[in-house]
Amino acid sequence: MYHKPKAKSSEEIEREYKSKKSYFGLPFEVKFCKKCIISNQRPVSEILYKNNIKTQKKTIRIHDDGICDACKFNEKKRKDINWEKREKELIDLCNKHRGNGNDYDCIVPGSGGKDSFFVAHMLKYKYNMNPLTITWAPHMYTETGRKNMENWSNAGFDNYLVTPNRKIQRLLTRLAIDNLFNPFQPFVFGQKFLAPKIALKLGIKLIFYGENAAEYGNDSAEGELPTMNIDYFSTNKIEEDKTFIGGVSIRELKEKFGLKHIDLLNYLPINKDQLTQSDVEVYYFGYFKKWHQQSNYYYAVKHGGFVTNPERMPGTYTKYTSCDDKMEDFNYYTLGIKFGLGWTSNIASFEIRDGDLTREEGVALAKKYDLEFPKRFLEDLFKYLTIGKEEYPIAHKMFEEPEFNYEYFMNLHDRFRSPHLWKKTVNNEWQLRNTVWDDAKKSNTLTDKQELNAMKWEGNLGDKV
Ligand SMILES: [Zn+2]
Numbered sequence: 144m145y146h147k148p149k150a151k152s153s154e155e156i157e158r159e160y161k162s163k164k165s166y167f168g169l170p171f172e173v174k175f176c177k178k179c180i181i182s183n184q185r186p187v188s189e190i191l192y193k194n195n196i197k198t199q200k201k202t203i204r205i206h207d208d209g210i211c212d213a214c215k216f217n218e219k220k221r222k223d224i225n226w227e228k229r230e231k232e233l234i235d236l237c238n239k240h241r242g243n244g245n246d247y248d249c250i251v252p253g254s255g256g257k258d259s260f261f262v263a264h265m266l267k268y269k270y271n272m273n274p275l276t277i278t279w280a281p282h283m284y285t286e287t288g289r290k291n292m293e294n295w296s297n298a299g300f301d302n303y304l305v306t307p308n309r310k311i312q313r314l315l316t317r318l319a320i321d322n323l324f325n326p327f328q329p330f331v332f333g334q335k336f337l338a339p340k341i342a343l344k345l346g347i348k349l350i351f352y353g354e355n356a357a358e359y360g361n362d363s364a365e366g367e368l369p370t371m372n373i374d375y376f377s378t379n380k381i382e383e384d385k386t387f388i389g390g391v392s393i394r395e396l397k398e399k400f401g402l403k404h405i406d407l408l409n410y411l412p413i414n415k416d417q418l419t420q421s422d423v424e425v426y427y428f429g430y431f432k433k434w435h436q437q438s439n440y441y442y443a444v445k446h447g448g449f450v451t452n453p454e455r456m457p458g459t460y461t462k463y464t465s466c467d468d469k470m471e472d473f474n475y476y477t478l479g480i481k482f483g484l485g486w487t488s489n490i491a492s493f494e495i496r497d498g499d500l501t502r503e504e505g506v507a508l509a510k511k512y513d514l515e516f517p518k519r520f521l522e523d524l525f526k527y528l529t530i531g532k533e534e535y536p537i538a539h540k541m542f543e544e545p546e547f548n549y550e551y552f553m554n555l556h557d558r559f560r561s562p563h564l565w566k567k568t569v570n571n572e573w574q575l576r577n578t579v580w581d582d583a584k585k586s587n588t589l590t591d592k593q594e595l596n597a598m599k600w601e602g603n604l605g606d607k608v
Contacts, residue, residue: 147544151557159562166561168199173577176211179492180505180579184482187361195387203360213360217496233431240349247275249349252338255295258353261439262428279334280306281468288467298447311406315389317528322390324559327474332410342423354429369430377415401537457517458486472517483564485513503593510580
């Protein structure tokens with residue numbers, strides 16, 4: 144039975160803090176990278192289907208010189224890599240797989256956002272490939288997302304759109320948010336497993352994803368590899384007690400929530416032997432071409448009429464990234480609660496590394512927007528996550544409160560606020576113990592004037608969109 148969450152008191156959290164407790168295995172001492180604004184609390188990629196409530200997270204490494212792995216990788220990307228040589232490798236790879244024009248020769252998964260648009264368009268028009276684009280539908284489309292999907296096929300691409308059974312997806316998403324405070328986890332499974340599954344079915348041997356995971360701070364040794372680790376999406380054996388979706392084992396989903404195997408098909412990893420025998424290869428396009436999010440954006444505007452969100456998205460200062468799913472706002476917001484790093488901290492760190500933003504601007508923008516409450520799609524979220532009796536005759540019994548509402552959501556936060564990150568103020572409001580803006584003030588790297596300027600600033604694409 145899933146109990147109704149309760150608000151946590153100041154005493155409880157202080158008691159846990161004194162015993163040096165941190166949730167999810169996060170490092171107790173918070174450190175910020177000196178170059179970007181990410182902290183050592185940011186988790187790196189992992190094999191998600193093994194994750195349950197007890198999983199301890201591996202987080203981004205900050206080296207002795209105060210610089211994080213993602214910044215180290217970026218430095219290398221800008222200075223040390225021979226991009227001409229890498230392009231030759233790409234051409235060789237394309238030559239090996241390019242068909243005679245009678246069929247698709249590669250797959251580009253994506254949502255028609257700036258990055259997948261860029262990859263597919265380059266492959267088709269610069270490298271003369273015949274890509275099939277495939278999409279795992281968002282939870283809830285935004286208008287912007289729909290328009291960009293249209294723009295993608297208008298730019299000359301066939302697209303296979305896979306829309307999952309929403310009843311199943313809603314239940315799994317509810318479990319993922321109750322257990323892990325991660326509304327995107329089941330979606331990511333569906334998305335990650337889709338491309339290799341379609342490749343196997345259609346006999347296509349080449350898949351291109353966008354940026355390498357090292358861009359986010361995975362071990363930079365991973366950035367040296369053009370291919371994705373196949374353990375992320377395949378396994379030799381699915382053990383029902385050791386494979387989890389939304390923090391719940393497959394066995395429990397079947398026995399207690401009334402789900403059948405076919406309900407879970409989209410969310411289960413692929414058979415590894417089948418994959419290796421079929422010679423399907425999964426590459427990062429970002430290995431071959433210098434990855435720069437803003438350039439991808441301008442490219443997608445120029446070649447595909449890519450549209451941005453009409454307004455700034457809550458939690459960030461931008462309008463051009465992650466704008467196709469109403470769930471994105473909540474996803475980034477939950478990262479802010481769990482790791483103290485919201486949407487702004489994540490996107491600004493990218494832009495700082497790429498030289499599009501100064502660190503001072505990033506710090507001030509994080510102060511302004513990072514933990515902003517995502518109000519705009521709240522009603523949609525509540526409806527999506529409510530497990531009603533009629534729709535879910537078995538599963539609804541597993542929830543003390545099947546309805547997902549404002550009170551439920553707010554109290555649920557407290558389960559995931561780690562005592563080493565959060566405290567309560569005298570006014571009974573939650574506050575982060577360590578922030579990059581306090582840190583910057585203390586070390587005199589952010590002056591009042593810089594802060595004031597950045598607080599007035601509306602974002603680096605403000606006039607151009
Ligand atoms: Zn960094």
